[in-house]
Amino acid sequence: MRSYSLIAPAKINLYLEIIGDRPDGYHELAMVLQSIDLADQVDLRSLSTDTISVRCSHPQVPINRSNLAYQAAALMAAEFPDAFAQFGGVEITIDKRIPIAAGLAGGSSNAAAVLVGLDLLWQLGLTQSELEELGSQLGSDVPFCIAGGSAIATGRGERLSPLPSVDNLYVVLGKYRHLDVATAWAYQTYRANFGNTYVVNKQDLTSRAAAVHSSSMVQAIIHEDRFQIGQRLHNDLERVVIPAYPQILQLKETFQNAGCLGAMMSGSGSTVFALCDSENQAQKVHQQGRLLAQPSDLDLFIARLTSTGIQVMSSNKD
Numbered sequence: 001m002r003s004y005s006l007i008a009p010a011k012i013n014l015y016l017e018i019i020g021d022r023p024d025g026y027h028e029l030a031m032v033l034q035s036i037d038l039a040d041q042v043d044l045r046s047l048s049t050d051t052i053s054v055r056c057s058h059p060q061v062p063i064n065r066s067n068l069a070y071q072a073a074a075l076m077a078a079e080f081p082d083a084f085a086q087f088g089g090v091e092i093t094i095d096k097r098i099p100i101a102a103g104l105a106g107g108s109s110n111a112a113a114v115l116v117g118l119d120l121l122w123q124l125g126l127t128q129s130e131l132e133e134l135g136s137q138l139g140s141d142v143p144f145c146i147a148g149g150s151a152i153a154t155g156r157g158e159r160l161s162p163l164p165s166v167d168n169l170y171v172v173l174g175k176y177r178h179l180d181v182a183t184a185w186a187y188q189t190y191r192a193n194f195g196n197t198y199v200v201n202k203q204d205l206t207s208r209a210a211a212v213h214s215s216s217m218v219q220a221i222i223h224e225d226r227f228q229i230g231q232r233l234h235n236d237l238e239r240v241v242i243p244a245y246p247q248i249l250q251l252k253e254t255f256q257n258a259g260c261l262g263a264m265m266s267g268s269g270s271t272v273f274a275l276c277d278s279e280n281q282a283q284k285v286h287q288q289g290r291l292l293a294q295p296s297d298l299d300l301f302i303a304r305l306t307s308t309g310i311q312v313m314s315s316n317k318d
Helices: 068-079 081-087 106-121 128-136 142-147 183-197 202-214 216-222 226-231 238-244 246-257 279-293
Strands: 003-021 027-046 052-056 090-095 150-155 159-162 170-176 262-265 272-276 298-304 311-316
Touching: 003 106, 003 142, 003 183, 003 202, 003 216, 027 106, 027 170, 027 202, 027 216, 052 068, 068 081, 068 090, 068 106, 068 128, 090 106, 106 128, 106 142, 106 311, 128 142, 142 150, 142 159, 150 202, 170 246, 170 279, 183 238, 202 216, 216 226, 226 262, 226 272, 238 246, 238 262, 246 262, 246 272, 246 279, 272 279, 279 298
Parallel strands: 052 090
Antiparallel strands: 003 027, 003 311, 027 090, 027 150, 027 298, 150 159, 170 272, 170 298, 262 272
């Protein structure tokens, strides 16, 4: 049976600004996204039947149609019925290393890996742009997860502009196992509290989103100014998530006091990351986090920023 094993990296937000509402019900966003080498492994194996099945090492990850990886395979089957009929279904096995419900795009990265893997498994020859367009039908983070690296994301997050690679920095990530922040709740609460500040005019929405291209964060990345990158970390969603979950603020302050370049909540949470300019600094921050973790259920990870998205690890083409 033909098979592919793929690496599906997590992502963090270095910058997240909520600009206003969109006609489709989503928020207009301006973000700077960054891949890290904390990653799941996604294995795809051809089946002789027209079945899509999902298996996962994490007991809390659904393995039914609600799984984004399953939805990615179903989308490919619907978009390319001839290839589905010719090559058959697929068994998807996810070795889950990215924390779930953590604001790290683990589910989106799994879905991105399925799109890339089925393109190879079914010999479709799709371009990266075509894969990203398919990914945008599944979720706002999926197109970025395909490409990876460093990028400006606008719209609801699906419009991408690549940035120079920032892969010489480390991050320490902290995630409380009991603490899950629902993305929909975070955005709805932000709208309820700060909707009166939203940009309304369509032209102003467009110009505000375009302004991120010349923002101080983007300039810091272009000039490889790691100190300024740390200083310019920004996430609007902290304004509603931190008051509701004070453990996130405590973890963020612990990281900051340990001497990192900067610390922030990623996405809608609940992961907090500390940006570090060396592995040695990351180890020191990690150690401080460990002191906070006793006897709590805080999981800590050290990762490195990476310039790649979905990568093929191995294949069996027999």
